[in-house]
Amino acid sequence: MDLHNIRRDxxxxxxxxxxLASDPNxxxxxxxxxxxxxxTDGDPTAMTLATVDADHNPHQRVVLxxxxxxxxxYFYTNLGSQKAQDIGDNHRVSLHFSWLSMERQISIRGHAQPVDREHVATYFHSRPRASQIAALASQQSQPIASREQLMQRYQQLQEKYANTEQPIPLPxxxxxxxxxxxxxxxxxxGxxxxxxxxxxxxSADGWTIQRLQP
Known part of the structure; x- marks a missing residue:
């Protein structure tokens, strides 16, 4: 496979x-x-979240x-996931937005702090009902024998919460x-x-802006 000649200007x-605005936000x-x-047909809010675990191993994944x-x-996730475990050990994370058709990228570094349960519940119950049930069904990042086993658990929860007037409990x-x-x-x-x-x-006085070489 010839990769070294694949490029565009x-x-x-x-x-x-x-x-630029004076405030990066x-x-x-x-x-x-x-x-x-x-x-219009993509995922503009998709961002790569980079974390580092207790053994200094980096991990990356795309979240919304x-x-x-x-x-x-703000982003939301299973608190048993690899990303949440990493953040528990090291609050320093980075975010990366890549809009390559627009030839733009944004990188952000910061500290990740837990969102309070009231805001978590508000967002959770704004999700599609099927996604709420999926959050109950999946123990994110944990091993599972097969997709069939996961789907069986999901279908059981669908039956349990078949009454759409019954709220799905926040896990x-x-x-x-x-x-x-x-x-x-x-x-x-460029x-x-x-x-x-x-x-x-x-900085103590706000934000300072600096041009970097490419």
Whole structure:
């Protein structure tokens, strides 16, 4: 397989410091809104979450951003999952958004903190009912003999909660995290691999912006 000749040039846009918002959260909101408009049949809120476990082994997986505000970036998961176990050992995480058809990427570093149960419950019960049942059925990251065994458990729970007026209980093992950022990097692809990169670093006086070489 010939991979070394697979490439394309990036020519969609340029990024200057004058175009950037002074607050990286505002700049993120701009780019996210544009990604949502562009990715009508994709997953614009998909982000790679990187964690490190107690033995310093890195792990990455794609999760969905479910909210963001001045406090940080929110996602939800099974608290028995590898990601939740890693965060329990090391709160430092990174997020990465990749919108390659727009020739844009955003990297964020921060600390992940648990979301309070009231907010977890509100989000959980906003999910499709089938997804709520699936959260009960799956012990995320734990071994299982077959998919048939998982589906059997799921079908049993479907029958148990067949009455749609009966709420699905929030599992004790299901929760959320808020990543409180201290570093952002915005990347816009450029011709000849001369990309535009700007980072925001949190300081005592707010955020400082710096251009980085590609």
């Amino acid at each position: 990036y020519q969609r846009a340029e990024l200057t410091q004058q175009q 505002q700049q993120f909101d701009r780019w996210m809104a544009e990604a949502i408009a562009a990715y 951003l479910k909210a963001n505000d001045a406090s940080g970036f 004790d093992s299901w929760g959320g995290f808020c990543v409180e950022p201290h570093y952002f990097e915005f990347w816009q692809g 011709s000849h691999r001369l990309h535009d990169r700007f980072c925001y670093r949190r």
